Amino acid sequence: MIKNDPTSRAFQVGTVSARAVKCGYNFDPARLKSSFLAAEAAQGTSIADLASVERTYDVSFNGVTKAIANQPTYCSERKTAEIKQDLTRHLAGDY
Secondary structure (H helix, E strand, O other): OOOOOHHHHHHHHHHHHHHHHHOOOOOOHHHHHHHHHHHHHHOOOOHHHHHHHHHHHHHHHHHHHHHHOOOOOOOOHHHHHHHHHHHHHHHOOOO
């Protein structure tokens, strides 16, 4: 079963953002992160928990960025289709 909590969402959005950057999608990753955190705050995530959620986002974004940096064939047709679907959903505010 897939968890749907602030930490899981932060990990997922951070991962998608890093993958999208790698594959050259035209979007503002900082704005996506800011919108995601604002949405979490609006849902009632406490200030203390928001700090943890932001750390999770940063760890997933930075970890994936580093892990895929030297993979020239990473952005396959199948993978970019997955990324596009997830990124489009996140940019629409569905985390």
